[in-house]
Amino acid sequence: MRGDYLDVCVVLPTLNEADSIKDMVRRVRKASKDYEIYVVDSGSTDGTGRMAREAGATVISVGRGKGVAIKKAFSLLNSRRVVLLDSDSSYLPSQIPLLLRALEGCDAVVGSRFKGRIEKGAMKPLNRAGNLFLTWLAKSLYGIDITDVCSGFWAFNRKAYKKMEIDAPSFELEANFYVECARKGLKLSEVTITYRRRKGKTKLNILDGSRIGL
Numbered sequence: 001m002r003g004d005y006l007d008v009c010v011v012l013p014t015l016n017e018a019d020s021i022k023d024m025v026r027r028v029r030k031a032s033k034d035y036e037i038y039v040v041d042s043g044s045t046d047g048t049g050r051m052a053r054e055a056g057a058t059v060i061s062v063g064r065g066k067g068v069a070i071k072k073a074f075s076l077l078n079s080r081r082v083v084l085l086d087s088d089s090s091y092l093p094s095q096i097p098l099l100l101r102a103l104e105g106c107d108a109v110v111g112s113r114f115k116g117r118i119e120k121g122a123m124k125p126l127n128r129a130g131n132l133f134l135t136w137l138a139k140s141l142y143g144i145d146i147t148d149v150c151s152g153f154w155a156f157n158r159k160a161y162k163k164m165e166i167d168a169p170s171f172e173l174e175a176n177f178y179v180e181c182a183r184k185g186l187k188l189s190e191v192t193i194t195y196r197r198r199k200g201k202t203k204l205n206i207l208d209g210s211r212i213g214l
Contacts, residue, residue: 009036009079010096012057012087013069018046020089020199025055027093035096036079039087040069067168067176074161082161085111086152088198090122098191099155107160107186108177110146111153111193119196138175142182146190149178153193160186 010028014021021039028037039052040060049059062072070084081103085091095111102109113123114132123131135149154177156164163184168176181188 006036006079008032008034008081008083008100009038009077010083010085010093011070011073011077012037012039012052012085013042013066014039014044014048014052014087015042015064015066016044016046017048017087017199018044018051021048021087022051022055023199024087024089024093025052025057028096029056031093031096035083038073038077040073042066042069067166067173070173071166074164074166077161078158080158081155082158083155084153086198090196090198091153092194092196095153095193096155098193099153102189102191103155103157105187106189107157108181108188109155110148110151110174110177110188110190112146112148112190113151113193113195114147115190116192117194119194122195122197134175138178142179144178144182144188146178146188148190150174151193160184 012024025037028035037057038060039049039057040062041049042062043064049061052059060073060076062069081100083096083099091111099109099111131148131150135147138149139145151174163186164177164180166173166176
């Protein structure tokens with residue numbers, strides 16, 4: 001497919017992101033015209049896929065679930081580097097180069113919201129506490145010292161994303177990445193990013209954190 005042997009592919013997972021997807025694709029393109037953009041759509045019913053195509057992205061349609069979507073994308077792509085970020089406008093495509101520069105010295109990079117700036121109203125206090133607890137638990141169990149295991153902004157080299165055994169069906173995906181880095185001996189680092197208020201309704205609920213198996 002078109003992602004074979006490109007330098008950088010940017011993957012945007014979506015589920016009913018009509019409010020933000022065109023803007024996200026355009027902003028990724030603004031970050032670099034050389035990035036190949038893939039929207040991995042998990043059964044949206046609001047025209048997200050059509051809008052993504054109109055904005056110039058390649059759309060991969062998959063079954064429901066973020067983990068299912070990314071597992072499919074990783075199996076299809078063969079680019080040298082892959083960047084993954086949520087498509088709800090909470091992460092800034094302009095910061096993709098920060099992750100790519102850090103990736104030159106490791107296998108995977110995560111963008112840390114807690115080391116950076118979190119816009120007022122972008123994260124509820126309960127979600128903040130849950131994220132910090134899960135990060136502490138992950139570090140306690142696996143030893144890789146990062147500050148934001150649940151971030152939706154990651155970058156991988158080919159060795160890393162091809163080694164990922166993804167078994168998380170949904171929002172447990174980011175913890176799955178962390179665990180796989182630890183189990184496979186992949187070098188993981190983090191960079192400081194900005195986290196903004198999302199567009200549209202959140203897909204997360206209070207039960208999602210309890211399903212993350214570390």
